[in-house]
Amino acid sequence: MRHTLTILCILVCQSFVFAQDCNNILLGEIIDFHDKTPLADAIIQVKGNKEQVYSDEFGKFTIKNLCNGSIELEISHPECSTRFIMVEINGNTHKKITLEHHLEELNEVKVIGSTINKTNSAQEKTLKTEQLERFGSSNLGDALKQINGVSSLNTGSNIVKPVIQGLSGSRVLILNNGTRMQDMEWGAEHAPNIDINAANKVTIVKGSAALQYGGDAIGGIILLDQNRIPKKDTIYGKTLVNGVSNGQGGNISTELTKAYENGFYVKGQASYKKLGDVEAPDYVLSNTGVSQFGASINFGKLGFESGWSAYYSYFDTNIGILSASHIGNVDDLITAINSDEPSKISDFTYDIKEPRQNVKHHLGKLKYYKRFEGLGKLNIQYDIQQNHRFEYDIRVGDDKGKASLDLKLTTQTLAADINIDAFEKQKFSFGILGRYQENFPNPETGVRRLIPDYEKVDFGVFATTEYKFSDATTLDAGIRYDYSKIDAQKFYITSRWEERGYDEDYSDIVVSDRSTQLLTNPKFSYHNFSASAGLKHRFSNENQFRFNYSLAQRAPNPSELFSDGLHHSAARIELGDLRIKSETSHRLSLSLGKDTYTWGYEVSPYYNLISDFILLEPTGVEFSLRGAFPVWEYRQTDARLLGVDASIYNNWTNNWRTDHKFSIVKGKDRTKNEALINIPSARLQNQITFAKQEWNNFNISLQSEYVFKQNEYIDNIMVYSPQQDQEVELDINTPPSAYHLLKLDSEMKFDLKNTKALTVGLGINNLLNTEYRDYLNRQRYFTDDLGRSFTLRLKLNY
Amino acid sequence: MIKRNTILKNIKKVSLIAFSSIALISCSDDDDAPEEQNEEEVITTVIVKLTPEAGGTAVTLMSKDDDGADGPNAPVITVENLAANTIYNGTITLLNETESPAEDITLEVAEEDDDHQFFYAVSGAISNTEYTDMDEDGNPVGITFTLSTTDAGAATLGVTLRHEPKKPNDGTLTDAGGATDVEQTFSVTVE
Known part of the structure; x- marks a missing residue:
C-alpha cells in the first residue's frame, strides 16, 4: 500500500513539475498574406505531436501547455499551401502567421461559397464535425438546436424540423452538398430527408442574405458540406457507433476516403440507425420506433484549372407515429388533451406499425468547374432528386397495409454561376438556374389526393458583389429574380369548390364536371424579387459589427395552395387557398461580437416584417358521418417577428469554461393584432465545461436548458362536441408549462498506433428524468416528451 | 492527358x-387528366328504423352526408318523435348513395360481422338498448337491437360503427378500439 502511495505521489508530483515548466500558451493569429483577412479552419499542428487545433472565424487559435523553447508548427488550410514555421516560445507567446490564400480556387473541392464565411454581413454559425458526431444517432434538427436562435418543430422525437428565428418549413432552405433539397418540406410532419452522418459540417445562415442559394429563404439557409479532400496519395476513414438507452438502439456510421496526388478522389459513406419505442419518464411511447439507412458516394477529379465531381446519395427512413396520436375525431382529441397519459400504452417493441411514414430520397449531382485566368471561376451543376413519400394510416379490410398517401416528387436542376475575383478590392458573382419539378400522387391509395398532380418550372438569376472598403470594412450587395410557374390538375368536391367561393373566382379553370367532383387545372405564375445589402466592420478592439438588410419573396408551396380535405395521419381537415400569393419579407439584422482567447460574446437582434405571411391555424370543426374533425386553414396576414440571440462565454482558467446563451422571438399578427401561432418559446442555456488535454483530451460538460412558457399565443377555439352535446373549448393552442433539462456529456480520445485514434464519449440527456411537454411538439396533446437517456459513442479514426 | x-x-x-x-x-405537354378518385366504401346515409314491439307505425331517424368526410357540408339529420314507455325493435341501414342505385353497406357489415360492431349510447328519456343479433362467435353486432323509452322528455341516441374492434369487448368504445366508420348522435323527443 505504501509503495502504491509513493509511486502515485511520484507520478503526481512529476506531472505537477512537468506542468509547471510547460504551462505556456501560444496565442496565434492566421491571416491572408494578401488582404490580411483572418483565415478560419486552418489546421495547426505542433511537429512531433498528434494534436491538431483549428483557427476560429477570426483566424485565432491557441495551443496550451507548451514548454519554453522553439517548436515547429505545420499550418495547413484547405485553401492555402501548407507552411512550416519555427516559433520561439518564451512564456505566453503571441504570433501572427500569414498564409498564401489564393490557392483556393485552384484547389476547389467544395461546391459553392467559401469555408471562411458564407456571407459577409449575415448572422451565421457553423457546426463542425466533432459537434455533429455527438448527434449521430439523433437527427439534423436536434443537432442544429445547439446553435443559438434555432429551435425545432417536432412530431415526436424522430420528425424534427429546424426552426430558424421562429420560421420553418418552406422558409428554410436546405442545401445538401450544394443541392437544394426538394423533399416536400411543406408539411409540418415532414422532416428533412438528411442523414446527419453524411455531413462533415453544417452552417446556418439566418435570414435570406445568401442570395446565391435562393431568394425565398425568409427563415434562413442550412448548408451541409463535406470536408475538403487533400490533393495527395492518402486513404483515411472513420467509423462511429452509438448506443442509446432510450429507444434501446443506436446507429453505426462509416466513411472512407481515397485521394490521389493527381487530384482524383473517391469517398464513400453509409449509416444505419435503429431505435425501438422511446420512453417518457412514466410510460412507453408506443409505436415511436425508427429505422433509417443512408449511403452516399462522391468522386471526381480536381484539377488546377478545371475539375469535376459526381455525387449520389440515398436516404430511406421508416418512422413510427405515436399510436395515441391516431385519433378518430374531435371528441377523441378533447379526451386526449384532457387526459394526463396517452390512451394507448403497450410494452416496448422494435416493431413499427401503422400509423407510420416511409420516405425514400435519391439525389444525384454532377458538377464541373473551370477557371479563366484574369477573370474568375465558372461552375456548372446538374442535379436530379426523387422524393418518394408514403404515409400509412391504420386501415382495415382490403386496404390494410396500403398507403394512404403516396407522393413521388421528381426535381431536376441545372445551374451555372461565375465568380469574378480578379479584382483586388471587389468580387462579383453571377448565376442562373433552371428547374423542373413533377409531382405524382398515386391514385392506388384509394384516398383522395391531398396534394395534386402538378408540374412546376422555376427560373432564377442573381448577381452579388463584395467590396472591400478598407482593411476593416467590407460591404456587400446582391439582387435576385425568381420566376416560378405551377401547373396542377386537381379534383375538388363540388361542395368544397363552392364553399371556398372558387365557383365565382376560378370558374375558368374547371376542365370537366363529374357531378360530385370537378376536375380543375390551376395554373399560377409568380415573379419574386429579392435583394440584400450589408456591411461588416472590425473595430480595433476586436469587436466585430455586422449589419444586413434583406428583401425576400416566397411563392406559396403546393400545400398552401391545394390542401383540401381530411389529412388522415393528422386527423384534421387542412384547407389551402388558391388565392394565396407570394409573401414578402423585409429583414434587418445586427450583430455585435467579440471572440478572444479568454472570453467572447455575440448579440444579434433582428426585425422581420413579413407582408402576406402564410400561416396555418385551427379555425373550427366540420361534421361528417364519421364525426367532427378540427379544420386547419391557411390564411395570409401581415406579420412581424422581433427577436434577439445573445451569447457569452468565458475561459475562467485553462481548464474551466462556461457558455451562456439566450434567445427570444416575438411574433405578431399585425392585421388581427394578436400573437402568431407556433412561435418558439424563449430559451436560456448555460453550460460549464472542464477540459484537460493531458488526460487523453478529456472533457466533460454539464448543460442546463431552461425553456420558458410561451405566453403569447392565439385563442383556443370553441367547437361543438357531439359526445357532450354542447359547445366546448378545444384547448388546442394553450402552450405547456416551462421546463428545465440537464444534459451531461463527456469525451476522451486515445491515440492508437499508425495515426489511428479512438474516441469514447458518454452522454446523458434529460439527466433528472424530468416530465415535460414542448409547445412546438405536435404530440404534446397526447404525451410527455422523452425521459432520461444514456448515450455511449465510440469513434475510430483510421 | x-x-x-x-x-x-x-x-x-x-x-x-x-x-x-x-x-x-x-x-x-402531358396534360392527360389524372384519374378521378372517390373515397372507397363511402357511407352517405345512416337510417335507424324503430318499430314498436307491440305494433304500430315505425319511426325513422336519418343522417345524410352527400359530400363525405372531405366535403364541407355537415350531415343533414331528420328525426321523428318516439312514444313514451315503449319498447322498439330497431334496425340500422347504411347506404352509399353516390352510386345509383344506392349500395347497401349494411350487407357488407353483416357479411363481415366478426369485424364490425355498432355501439349505442343513450341519454335522457331513452333508458337502454340491447343487442338482438350476434356473429358466429356469439359476440354482438348491433344491426338489430331493441330500444326502450321512459316517460316523456328529451333524449339522445348515439350510434357508432367500429371496424375491426376487439371482440369480445366490455361494451365501451375505449376497450373496443378499431377504426370509426360512423359516429352520429340523434336528438329526439319522447312524447
Whole structure:
C-alpha cells in the first residue's frame, strides 16, 4: 500500500513539475498574406505531436501547455499551401502567421461559397464535425438546436424540423452538398430527408442574405458540406457507433476516403440507425420506433484549372407515429388533451406499425468547374432528386397495409454561376438556374389526393458583389429574380369548390364536371424579387459589427395552395387557398461580437416584417358521418417577428469554461393584432465545461436548458362536441408549462498506433428524468416528451 | 492527358444531355387528366328504423352526408318523435348513395360481422338498448337491437360503427378500439 502511495505521489508530483515548466500558451493569429483577412479552419499542428487545433472565424487559435523553447508548427488550410514555421516560445507567446490564400480556387473541392464565411454581413454559425458526431444517432434538427436562435418543430422525437428565428418549413432552405433539397418540406410532419452522418459540417445562415442559394429563404439557409479532400496519395476513414438507452438502439456510421496526388478522389459513406419505442419518464411511447439507412458516394477529379465531381446519395427512413396520436375525431382529441397519459400504452417493441411514414430520397449531382485566368471561376451543376413519400394510416379490410398517401416528387436542376475575383478590392458573382419539378400522387391509395398532380418550372438569376472598403470594412450587395410557374390538375368536391367561393373566382379553370367532383387545372405564375445589402466592420478592439438588410419573396408551396380535405395521419381537415400569393419579407439584422482567447460574446437582434405571411391555424370543426374533425386553414396576414440571440462565454482558467446563451422571438399578427401561432418559446442555456488535454483530451460538460412558457399565443377555439352535446373549448393552442433539462456529456480520445485514434464519449440527456411537454411538439396533446437517456459513442479514426 | 480530355468531353456531353433533357421535359405537354378518385366504401346515409314491439307505425331517424368526410357540408339529420314507455325493435341501414342505385353497406357489415360492431349510447328519456343479433362467435353486432323509452322528455341516441374492434369487448368504445366508420348522435323527443 505504501509503495502504491509513493509511486502515485511520484507520478503526481512529476506531472505537477512537468506542468509547471510547460504551462505556456501560444496565442496565434492566421491571416491572408494578401488582404490580411483572418483565415478560419486552418489546421495547426505542433511537429512531433498528434494534436491538431483549428483557427476560429477570426483566424485565432491557441495551443496550451507548451514548454519554453522553439517548436515547429505545420499550418495547413484547405485553401492555402501548407507552411512550416519555427516559433520561439518564451512564456505566453503571441504570433501572427500569414498564409498564401489564393490557392483556393485552384484547389476547389467544395461546391459553392467559401469555408471562411458564407456571407459577409449575415448572422451565421457553423457546426463542425466533432459537434455533429455527438448527434449521430439523433437527427439534423436536434443537432442544429445547439446553435443559438434555432429551435425545432417536432412530431415526436424522430420528425424534427429546424426552426430558424421562429420560421420553418418552406422558409428554410436546405442545401445538401450544394443541392437544394426538394423533399416536400411543406408539411409540418415532414422532416428533412438528411442523414446527419453524411455531413462533415453544417452552417446556418439566418435570414435570406445568401442570395446565391435562393431568394425565398425568409427563415434562413442550412448548408451541409463535406470536408475538403487533400490533393495527395492518402486513404483515411472513420467509423462511429452509438448506443442509446432510450429507444434501446443506436446507429453505426462509416466513411472512407481515397485521394490521389493527381487530384482524383473517391469517398464513400453509409449509416444505419435503429431505435425501438422511446420512453417518457412514466410510460412507453408506443409505436415511436425508427429505422433509417443512408449511403452516399462522391468522386471526381480536381484539377488546377478545371475539375469535376459526381455525387449520389440515398436516404430511406421508416418512422413510427405515436399510436395515441391516431385519433378518430374531435371528441377523441378533447379526451386526449384532457387526459394526463396517452390512451394507448403497450410494452416496448422494435416493431413499427401503422400509423407510420416511409420516405425514400435519391439525389444525384454532377458538377464541373473551370477557371479563366484574369477573370474568375465558372461552375456548372446538374442535379436530379426523387422524393418518394408514403404515409400509412391504420386501415382495415382490403386496404390494410396500403398507403394512404403516396407522393413521388421528381426535381431536376441545372445551374451555372461565375465568380469574378480578379479584382483586388471587389468580387462579383453571377448565376442562373433552371428547374423542373413533377409531382405524382398515386391514385392506388384509394384516398383522395391531398396534394395534386402538378408540374412546376422555376427560373432564377442573381448577381452579388463584395467590396472591400478598407482593411476593416467590407460591404456587400446582391439582387435576385425568381420566376416560378405551377401547373396542377386537381379534383375538388363540388361542395368544397363552392364553399371556398372558387365557383365565382376560378370558374375558368374547371376542365370537366363529374357531378360530385370537378376536375380543375390551376395554373399560377409568380415573379419574386429579392435583394440584400450589408456591411461588416472590425473595430480595433476586436469587436466585430455586422449589419444586413434583406428583401425576400416566397411563392406559396403546393400545400398552401391545394390542401383540401381530411389529412388522415393528422386527423384534421387542412384547407389551402388558391388565392394565396407570394409573401414578402423585409429583414434587418445586427450583430455585435467579440471572440478572444479568454472570453467572447455575440448579440444579434433582428426585425422581420413579413407582408402576406402564410400561416396555418385551427379555425373550427366540420361534421361528417364519421364525426367532427378540427379544420386547419391557411390564411395570409401581415406579420412581424422581433427577436434577439445573445451569447457569452468565458475561459475562467485553462481548464474551466462556461457558455451562456439566450434567445427570444416575438411574433405578431399585425392585421388581427394578436400573437402568431407556433412561435418558439424563449430559451436560456448555460453550460460549464472542464477540459484537460493531458488526460487523453478529456472533457466533460454539464448543460442546463431552461425553456420558458410561451405566453403569447392565439385563442383556443370553441367547437361543438357531439359526445357532450354542447359547445366546448378545444384547448388546442394553450402552450405547456416551462421546463428545465440537464444534459451531461463527456469525451476522451486515445491515440492508437499508425495515426489511428479512438474516441469514447458518454452522454446523458434529460439527466433528472424530468416530465415535460414542448409547445412546438405536435404530440404534446397526447404525451410527455422523452425521459432520461444514456448515450455511449465510440469513434475510430483510421 | 488523353484520358482527361475524354472525361472532359464526357462531362460536356452529360451537361448537354442534361440541358436538352430539361428543355425536352419542359416542353412535353402531358396534360392527360389524372384519374378521378372517390373515397372507397363511402357511407352517405345512416337510417335507424324503430318499430314498436307491440305494433304500430315505425319511426325513422336519418343522417345524410352527400359530400363525405372531405366535403364541407355537415350531415343533414331528420328525426321523428318516439312514444313514451315503449319498447322498439330497431334496425340500422347504411347506404352509399353516390352510386345509383344506392349500395347497401349494411350487407357488407353483416357479411363481415366478426369485424364490425355498432355501439349505442343513450341519454335522457331513452333508458337502454340491447343487442338482438350476434356473429358466429356469439359476440354482438348491433344491426338489430331493441330500444326502450321512459316517460316523456328529451333524449339522445348515439350510434357508432367500429371496424375491426376487439371482440369480445366490455361494451365501451375505449376497450373496443378499431377504426370509426360512423359516429352520429340523434336528438329526439319522447312524447
